Amino acid sequence: MDTLIPALDSDHLPPPSIKESRPDGLLDPHAARSNLTVGVDFPWQKGDVITIECAGTPGLGSYLSPQIPIGGFARPFQTHIDNLLIAFNFNRTVSFTYTLYRGTETPVVSEPLALFITRINQLDLPRPFIRQAEDDGQGRELKVIDLVDFTLRINAWLLGRRGNPFWLRLKGTNADGSVFEAPYWRTPENKVDDEFNRYGFFEQNFPAAPLQGLANRSVLTLEFMAGLQGSEELSLAEPFAHRNYIVLTESSDAPKILSVRDQDGEVPDGADTRYTRVTLSGSAPGAIDVFDGPVRIDTVDPVAGNWTYNTADLDAGSHAFTVRLADGTGSASSPRRINVVLSNLTLMIAEAPDNITLDPLRAVATFTAVVNDDLLPTDMVFVTVTAAEGTPAAGSHSTTPIAAGTARPIRTVLPVSLVAFSIGKIMNFTFSYIRGSADPVTSRPLRLNVLPIALEHLVAPVITQANGDILDLKDVQAGGSLQFGVWPHISRSQRISLYLEGQSATGAHNLRMWVVTTNMVHAAWVTNGGYVASISANYLRLLKDGSKLSIRFMVNLDQVPNEAAATVFQTREYTIRSIP
Structure with missing residues (x-):
């Protein structure tokens, strides 16, 4: 052995x-x-x-x-x-x-x-491709505008064998700026089979519509992974090198936005601007509609194939401009996005210390905007107050521009009369400055919730002939005198309503003395600090002994004749005496 x-x-x-x-x-x-x-x-x-x-x-x-x-x-x-x-x-x-x-x-x-x-060296692995791209999928550009469908293909890979699962995901940017991301191959549907091994590749057709919604000249990325170990667990899959295409979704004669400019120059796509007005320009074969997001803002006629459009004041925040042919044919252009970032000027209202609410009783004598910012002395500054929608124009106001000067903070006196128009509503304030010949730069809006006037300050009118809360009819045989005082923020032309509610021997006995659509505060009332109205003796003499007479008074402080929105004063109530 x-x-x-x-x-x-x-x-x-x-x-x-x-x-x-x-x-x-x-x-x-x-x-x-x-x-x-x-x-x-x-x-x-x-x-x-x-x-x-x-x-x-x-x-x-x-x-x-x-x-x-x-x-x-x-x-x-x-x-x-x-x-x-x-x-x-x-x-x-x-x-x-x-x-x-x-x-x-x-x-x-x-x-x-x-x-x-x-x-595995990425150079030793194939990359997925779309056959309709230039150079049979190996080029840089993918024109999708005329495609009905497109073909995804992957060639056989190193160490690949039957049963290997594989995944393919497409990523890009939609025309509206949102993210495009969609799986096209995934397990358990997609695995290497005998046919894949026989031909050495796998390809599949898909509808082109999703790709036609991508932003023109944006990047479309093909991300491919294969489970070389045969596992369907994605974390174990081998990532292959990405394939990137420049997607062309517009024809050469489609309308385009080629430039967005503010007073400082070109605003790159997606960049910030501190101006509320910009100039759009581009090319188009005919009249175009200009859109800010989904909203059409104007129609522009090109001159020799070129067009220019100056926007109106833009709100703070993001804007996505597109254009399309006014006749409705063709698709929209790729969007140009800007972000309007208004100045970080710090605006406060002195009478609203929390910068959230305004008690109208604090703004009876003064109403002051305060800004503390490092402006040039020669900057021209002004404050704009905007009342809620539906408020008369007199409730809004822009101060006359004045030089900022050297004193800080900058204090701007506002008309106290503005407060009455916004009691119980929202007031908006902005501060703006003009430097040289440039357009105004405006702060972010300050929104104040103007509180209602407390009921304790809304005193009911009185019948002067009454003795306390007793009204003896023998004292008003020639009629009664109803005396009104004034209230915080009283002003001429405020609409008024007045109701007397009582009982006669036969039932309800009411009198509508003033109607909101025709009656209002007059100048003498404000100047004299009060007003006396007469109550008809014919009305008073029918009141039942021992009944109650209620006086209800309401005022529309914003001068809008809408009784449902009126400020309701305290109710005055008298007990009637009619027996000698």
């Missing part, structure tokens, strides 16, 4: 070799794309048997061969093992050994061969 050579132990049994590896101990997956060849060379004897082992990631990343009778082979011995284990060991060190079995002797393990398996 053969005996084990004494010198042939684990320290002297040489390591195996991998034909596809490099001398520096690296194994490039590209080199092992077809085969993984193990070589063994030592002075074996007849009847020797070996097993070959790769210690890598547990599971399919490791390998143990069946026993191989090696004694009858010439030296060196070579055999192929499954290169699938490469896909499980990217960026890992694996160890190759073989074990010698000789007769009844104790098996001997060879010295190890340690190899670091690198990741």
Whole structure:
């Protein structure tokens, strides 16, 4: 019986070799794309048997061969093992050994061969492509405007095999600026099958409509991943290099926005501007409609194929301008976006210390806007007060521009009369400055909630002939005198309503003295600090003894004849005495 050579132990049994590896101990997956060849060379004897082992990631990343009778082979011995284990060991060190079995002797393990398996070089992997792009998908531009559908294709990849799942996602930017992202291939539907292996590629057609909604000349990215380990777990998939296309969604003669300018010059797409007015310009073969978002703001006629449009004042925030042919044909242009960022001027109202609410009783004598900002002394400054929609024009006001000067903060006196128009409503304030010949720069709006006047300050009128809360009819045989005072923010032309509600011997006995549509505060009332109205003796004499007479008075402080929105005063109530 053969005996084990004494010198042939684990320290002297040489390591195996991998034909596809490099001398520096690296194994490039590209080199092992077809085969993984193990070589063994030592002075074996007849009847020797070996097993070959790769210690890598547990599971399919490791390998143990069946026993191989090696004694009858010439030296060196070579055999192929499954290169699938490469896909499980990217960026890992694996160890190759073989074990010698000789007769009844104790098996001997060879010295190890340690190899670091690198990741697949992206240049060795195909990139997905769209066949309708220039140069059969290999170019930079993808014109989609005339496409009905488009063809996605991926060629076979390194270490790919039947059952590999794969994913493809398209990413881009829609014409409205929103993100376009859509999966086109995914598991479990998409896996390498026999037909894929037979032809060496996979391709599929899809409708082109989603791509036609992308922004013109935006970037469309194709992101492809494959499960080289056969797993449907996306986190284990191998990412391939992206394919990027410049998407063309407009024809050469479609209307375009080529420039957006403010007083400082060109405003790049998506950039900020501190001005509320900008100038759009571009080209078009005919009349165009200009849109700010979904809202059409004007129609412009080009001159010699070129057009220019000056916007009105823009609100603070983002704006996306597009143009399209006024006759409705064709698609909209790619949007040009700007963000109107109004000056960070700090505006306050002195009488509203919390900058949220305004108690009208604090603004009876003074009404003052305060700005503390580093303006030039020569800057012309003004404040604009805007009342709520539906308020008469007299409720809004812009102060006359004056030089900012050197005193800080800048205090601007506002008309107290404005407050009455906005009691119970919202007032908007802005501060603007003009520097040289430039357009005004305006602050962000300050919105104040103007509180109602407290009821305790809305005193009901009195019948002067009454004794406390008793009205004796013998004292008003010639009629009664109803005396009114004044209230905070009283002003000429405020609409008024007056109701007397009582009881006669036959039932309700009411009198509508003043009607909101025709009666109002007159100048003498304000000047004299009060007013006396007469109550008809004919009305009073019919009041029932012991009944109640209620006086209800209401004022529309904003001068709008709307009784439902009137300020209601305290109710005055008298007990009637009619028995001598």
